[in-house]
Amino acid sequence: xxxxxxxxxxxxxxxxxxxxxxxxxxxxxxxxxxxxxxxxxxxxxxxxxxxxxxxxxxxxxxxxxxxxxxxxxxxxxxxxxxxxxxxxxxxxxxxxxxxxxxxxxxxxxxxxxxxxxxxxxxxxxxxxxxxxxxxxxxxxxxxxxxxxxxxxxxxxxxxxxxxxxxxxxxxxxxxxxxxxxxxxxxxxxxxxxxxx
Numbered sequence: 001x002x003x004x005x006x007x008x009x010x011x012x013x014x015x016x017x018x019x020x021x022x023x024x025x026x027x028x029x030x031x032x033x034x035x036x037x038x039x040x041x042x043x044x045x046x047x048x049x050x051x052x053x054x055x056x057x058x059x060x061x062x063x064x065x066x067x068x069x070x071x072x073x074x075x076x077x078x079x080x081x082x083x084x085x086x087x088x089x090x091x092x093x094x095x096x097x098x099x100x101x102x103x104x105x106x107x108x109x110x111x112x113x114x115x116x117x118x119x120x121x122x123x124x125x126x127x128x129x130x131x132x133x134x135x136x137x138x139x140x141x142x143x144x145x146x147x148x149x150x151x152x153x154x155x156x157x158x159x160x161x162x163x164x165x166x167x168x169x170x171x172x173x174x175x176x177x178x179x180x181x182x183x184x185x186x187x188x189x190x191x192x193x194x195x196x
Contacts, residue, residue, distance in 0.1 A: 020050045027059065036063055054083040058097045065104060070112045071119060077101040077108075078122050096141040099148070102134035107147045110154075128155060146175040150185055157192060166192040 023046040030039035043060040050056065061076030080101040084094045102124050109116060109125060124130045132155050138148035153168035166189050173185035 020046055020053070020056075023049065024056070036067060039063055052083055052087065054080045054087070054089065054094060054097060057083065058101060061101065061104070065108060070108050070115055074105055074108055074116060074119060074122075077105045081105075081122070081124060095137060099134045099138035099141060100145065102131065103138045103145070103148050103151050106131060106151055128158065131155060144175055146172045146177075146181060146185070149175065150188070153185075153188065153192075162192050162196050166196070 023042050027039050027042045027046065030036070030042060040060065040063050043056050043063065046053070046056040047060065057076045058080040061073045061080060064070070064073035064076060078101075081098055084090065084098045084101075090098065105122060106125055109121065124134070131151060135148045135151040135155065138145055139152060142148065149168050149172040153165045153172060156162075156165035156168060169185045169189035169192060173182050173189060176182040176185060
């Protein structure tokens with residue numbers, strides 16, 4: 001969400017337009033003004049200044065995802081996950097960013113997998129234990145994030161718990177702001193109900 005992005009970058013209030021903090025402050029202004037192209041350019045500049053900062057990578061991934069540039073989104077979400085894990089940042093606020101990045105990558109592959117065949121699938125999407133941990137973490141940290149509930153629903157279905165899966169898909173539909181997502185998760189809940 002744009003509000004989430006603006007909140008993440010609002011810490012950058014330095015007036016120096018060439019410092020990382022100054023650039024991130026400008027990103028926040030672009031997001032508030034709905035100038036996503038400007039925000040994208042600034043985030044790419046921030047990443048050149050500080051390539052090991054997961055916040056800029058996560059924000060750029062979100063902008064890519066919202067604009068339908070899924071390949072770029074996946075690459076930036078994966079970079080966010082790697083930076084947090086290898087940088088020893090498994091604490092707040094990075095844990096939330098880590099969990100959101102894994103769940104968001106899963107959602108992009110689920111909905112647009114055909115367009116991503118040229119990318120190697122990240123290891124964390126192959127390991128169901130990691131996916132379950134991330135989805136649970138995201139559901140606790142960001143309970144309004146519909147994709148974490150959909151991911152938990154899918155994992156419940158794989159474990160054979162159809163009643164739980166149906167309930168979780170219904171929750172994902174209820175939390176979805178976009179009508180397309182709401183309908184998709186309702187269809188999944190109905191499909192699971194028909195299997196019971």
